[in-house]
Amino acid sequence: MTYDEFLAELGKAGLSVRAFAKLIGMNPTSVSNYASNGEVPRHLAVIAALLAEMNLRGVAFQVAIERVGSARKKPRGSGRPGRFGGDRQEQLELVSGLNDTSSQL
Template sequence: MRYADFLAELERAGLSVRSFAELIGMNPNSITNYARRGELPQHIALVAVLVAEMAASGIDYRTAIAKVAPTKKPRGATRRGHFGGDRQASLDLRS
């Protein structure tokens, strides 16, 4: 799907790019980066079209999407003494 068509679908659903990204658990910048390519991946386009169709039919898409409970997971989350979140033995960093 072309990015311009994607924006039209979001408009039909009454959503901004930011609110759509939050709805599906993505970073808004990840969505807007597709504008440079001019095309969206099929799975994102499919969700946008379905959300727009549900909104046009008066169906509450938020309730349906909440059943999946999309969440944003930070990549590379670490904790003290571990590198990049990789499982490894604790590092003794005391001097």
């Protein structure tokens, strides 16, 4: 689904990108970043299409989604000094004289 079609489905559902992202537990910026690709991942497209259809038929989808809960994903790459992506990094030993190997060839 193109991003424009996705926005049309959200409009039918009565949702903005921000409201959609909040409803499904995503960062609004992550959703709007798909505009640069021009395409929306299938799982988000399916959700938007289903929400639009439910809204057009008068089904209160907010109640059903709230039953799922609001457990958000843990952010990836929570970098701290000495860590990359949350994993402890080993200190690398640099070997001196690496440039000297070219003279041995």
